[in-house]
Amino acid sequence: MLFHTLSLALIGHLIFHYWEPERITIASVVLIPELLAVILLSHPLSLGNALWNVCVFLLVMGLSTVAYRLSPFHPLARFPGPTLNKITQFQAMWTNATSRQHLDRHEMHKKYGHIVRVGPNALSIVDVDAVNSVFGLNGLEKGRYYDARQLPGAPRGLLIMRGEPHAQRRRLWNRGLSTEAIRGYDASLGKRLVELTSRMESLKGSFDLTPLIVSFTFDVMGDVAFGQDLGMLEHGDTLGILKSIEGFNRSLALASHVPWLAPVFHRLPAIRPILQGMRGFAISNATKRIQSGGSSRDIWHYLADEAGLEKEKPELQNVIPDAVLVIIAGYDTIATALTALFWYLLKNPECYKRLQQEIDSTYPDHADPLLTPVPPSKLAYLNACINEALRLHPPVPTSGPRQVPYTVNDKVVAGQVIPAGTQIYVPPYTLHRDSRYFPLSPDKFIPERWLGVKELDTAAFIPFSYGPANCVGRQLAKQELLMVTSTLLQRFTFSLADGFDSDDWPNQANDYLTVTRASLFVRATVRDG
Numbered sequence: 403m404l405f406h407t408l409s410l411a412l413i414g415h416l417i418f419h420y421w422e423p424e425r426i427t428i429a430s431v432v433l434i435p436e437l438l439a440v441i442l443l444s445h446p447l448s449l450g451n452a453l454w455n456v457c458v459f460l461l462v463m464g465l466s467t468v469a470y471r472l473s474p475f476h477p478l479a480r481f482p483g484p485t486l487n488k489i490t491q492f493q494a495m496w497t498n499a500t501s502r503q504h505l506d507r508h509e510m511h512k513k514y515g516h517i518v519r520v521g522p523n524a525l526s527i528v529d530v531d532a533v534n535s536v537f538g539l540n541g542l543e544k545g546r547y548y549d550a551r552q553l554p555g556a557p558r559g560l561l562i563m564r565g566e567p568h569a570q571r572r573r574l575w576n577r578g579l580s581t582e583a584i585r586g587y588d589a590s591l592g593k594r595l596v597e598l599t600s601r602m603e604s605l606k607g608s609f610d611l612t613p614l615i616v617s618f619t620f621d622v623m624g625d626v627a628f629g630q631d632l633g634m635l636e637h638g639d640t641l642g643i644l645k646s647i648e649g650f651n652r653s654l655a656l657a658s659h660v661p662w663l664a665p666v667f668h669r670l671p672a673i674r675p676i677l678q679g680m681r682g683f684a685i686s687n688a689t690k691r692i693q694s695g696g697s698s699r700d701i702w703h704y705l706a707d708e709a710g711l712e713k714e715k716p717e718l719q720n721v722i723p724d725a726v727l728v729i730i731a732g733y734d735t736i737a738t739a740l741t742a743l744f745w746y747l748l749k750n751p752e753c754y755k756r757l758q759q760e761i762d763s764t765y766p767d768h769a770d771p772l773l774t775p776v777p778p779s780k781l782a783y784l785n786a787c788i789n790e791a792l793r794l795h796p797p798v799p800t801s802g803p804r805q806v807p808y809t810v811n812d813k814v815v816a817g818q819v820i821p822a823g824t825q826i827y828v829p830p831y832t833l834h835r836d837s838r839y840f841p842l843s844p845d846k847f848i849p850e851r852w853l854g855v856k857e858l859d860t861a862a863f864i865p866f867s868y869g870p871a872n873c874v875g876r877q878l879a880k881q882e883l884l885m886v887t888s889t890l891l892q893r894f895t896f897s898l899a900d901g902f903d904s905d906d907w908p909n910q911a912n913d914y915l916t917v918t919r920a921s922l923f924v925r926a927t928v929r930d931g
């Protein structure tokens with residue numbers, strides 16, 4: 403009898419080893435018949451015997467999997483990494499839940515080198531060659547990690563699409579975030595900047611800059627995405643939506659490490675309401691937008707192809723997942739970049755001073771930055787500061803993995819032959835701090851390094867990722883960062899609040915694909931003249 407149980411366990415192991423299930427429902431196709439066979443073959447057939455055999459079956463299958471993953475026969479055996487990460491994906495999930503994933507991975511790279519085995523079938527590669535071979539035109543598609551972002555009953559959004567469907571949807575997004583479309587969003591940005599500066603003027607003493615910036619970028623996204631006034635700056639987070647979004651990001655980030663479990667995870671009583679709440683928020687905004695007809699060209703206008711430029715208009719229910727994406731991708735990342743930029747400037751007064759001078763000379767006599775077109779060379783130092791903040795504190799610090807398809811034998815990345823099925827991360831946080839690409843004190847904020855960019859290997863600078871699935875909103879993001887920083891520095895003198903212990907500020911960010919932001923207490927004094 404034991405022989406049958408052991409044989410079935412080893413067969414189960416072999417099946418899962420060659421064919422990693424993408425969903426627990428698919429895994430059940432193998433597991434349920436095997437478990438039934440284990441039970442029915444129990445001799446004599448009794449509850450006690452059946453339970454014992456099921457336990458032996460699961461134990462043997464588990465142990466043989468562990469032994470294989472740690473053995474020299476595993477295709478990734480030659481790559482170093484922490485033992486627990488080699489054994490199970492649950493370790494990555496646990497690390498993500500209990501610590502700061504990007505910092506943890508950074509430490510792993512310091513210990514194990516440029517290529518680390520971060521999961522049984524996952525590698526993290528810090529090498530500029532990987533940027534093109536993983537993300538580039540002939541690179542790899544998004545890995546299974548992204549499938550956990552598929553909400554129950556919802557269609558796919560751009561972030562989890564691949565191949566031709568991704569290219570088709572991306573065309574709509576490209577239109578909505580083109581130079582011409584962005585020009586149409588300037589009025590919203592200007593209106594919200596007036597609101598932000600008058601809020602700051604009304605604040606006496608020190609205040610937390612983080613929620614103000616978050617509310618501002620959230621309202622800008624509401625205007626730009628749906629033409630909806632989300633009223634976060636005026637009324638605050640009365641519906642608790644920001645908390646919901648953080649919960650949403652966290653839940654999806656954790657599930658992403660074990661995507662085959664996601665359909666179960668998403669239905670857990672603690673998780674389901676969070677996901678439904680976020681989807682409900684997007685649906686309600688989209689519905690309001692559809693009912694109002696939209697008075698201006700917002701991103702929804704382009705995503706729903708209201709101008710009828712496509713052969714077939716997308717069905718509205720297929721546009722909803724992108725409505726969730728545009729809000730989160732749009733406000734969250736820019737808020738992180740802005741708060742990080744302020745933290746670095748406030749910690750580096752020399753840089754702050756130089757930037758202030760550049761802004762004052764570019765916009766003399768209180769000229770409105772939004773209404774005063776200037777060539778980018780005039781704001782070279784501001785661009786350099788933005789790049790440097792994005793380098794040291796990328797809002798998407800680990801990013802999601804790409805996957806070597808099962809249909810090819812293997813793929814050469816950074817000079818290494820990587821076997822089919824492997825998930826590959828190229829973490830911006832660690833790549834950006836690699837002295838091979840940023841030789842001058844890579845952990846220090848030195849905007850001047852960007853003033854002579856030709857000396858730098860900028861291919862290793864990927865805050866917006868790279869290739870066909872790179873950030874479609876990067877131009878809008880850059881524009882918003884330039885305008886907000888110019889306006890705020892023109893209007894106020896900022897300093898860190900007295901007694902605020904700010905040294906560890908960047909390290910308090912939690913990495914849930916995008917990162918969270920800690921409080922940043924500052925003083926803002928209105929400038930004379």
Ligand code: HEM
Pocket residue numbers: 560561562572575727728731732733735736739796797798801802864865866867870871872873874875876878879
């Ligand atoms: C500083 C600001 C921003 C940063 C650092 C940033 C960064 C990124 C990164 C790294 C990715 C790739 C993620 C992945 O591969 O998993 C991405 C994708 C994306 N971003 Fe951004 N982003 C920013 C702002 C924006 C804005 C303002 C929007 C839209 C309004 C936006 C929309 C998107 C979308 C839709 C994708 C998915 C692209 C695709 O899969 O084809 N992002 N972003």
